Amino acid sequence: MLVRFESWRPRHEERTLDATAVEAAYRAARDATFTVNDLGDDVLIVAVGAGYCVVSLLTGSTWYHLLASDAAGEVEVELAGQPAVVPAGAVLPQEVGLEVLKRAGDVRSLLAAYTWSEQ
Numbered sequence: 001m002l003v004r005f006e007s008w009r010p011r012h013e014e015r016t017l018d019a020t021a022v023e024a025a026y027r028a029a030r031d032a033t034f035t036v037n038d039l040g041d042d043v044l045i046v047a048v049g050a051g052y053c054v055v056s057l058l059t060g061s062t063w064y065h066l067l068a069s070d071a072a073g074e075v076e077v078e079l080a081g082q083p084a085v086v087p088a089g090a091v092l093p094q095e096v097g098l099e100v101l102k103r104a105g106d107v108r109s110l111l112a113a114y115t116w117s118e119q
Contacts, residue, residue, distance in 0.1 A: 001105055007032040008081030026098050033080050034097075036104040044104045046097040047079040053097030054079060054090050057116065059107055064116040065090040066100065087117060 003022050007013045009031040017025055017034075026034065029048040036044040043058040054077065055066035071088035078084070103110055 001036065003101070003104075004035040004038050005029075005032060006035075006080065012081075022101055023098060026101065031078060031081060034101055036101070042107045044100070044107075044110070046101055048094060048097060049078050051094060052077065052091050053094050054084075054086050055092060055097055055100050056119065057107070057110065059111070063119040065119055066092065066096070067115045067117050068092045068096065090117070 001019045003017045003019070005013075005015050005017050005022075005025055007029060022034065025032075026046075026048065030050050032048050034046045034048070041059070045056045047054045047056075057064045057066065065087055067087065067089040068091070069089040073088050074085045075088045075091060076083055076085050077091060079086075100110060100114070103113070
């Protein structure tokens with residue numbers, strides 16, 4: 001599995017990681033995205049912020065947010081170096097993003113294991 005890593009702090013950096021390098025890069029990330037299967041049919045994006053992450057999945061031509069709770073409303077977070085508004089329940093603990101990345105090769109398993117909401 002190859003993962004496209006992009007970071008915006010302190011400057012923009014982009015590189016491709018193999019599965020063995022993902023965990024170390026993820027744990028060091030504070031403003032980064034990890035994209036699996038970019039431009040494919042099933043695309044997973046984990047955006048990491050300071051102490052949180054937001055997970056998006058494209059499958060069947062539809063984008064979904066992974067939800068940790070049914071918290072109402074929306075919140076502003078920083079994603080990919082820019083402010084973004086996401087459902088409050090889509091702001092996840094950082095560890096969830098790493099867990100999802102480790103399972104990225106099995107989209108059916110991800111869909112079954114987590115709660116998803118159409119974007």
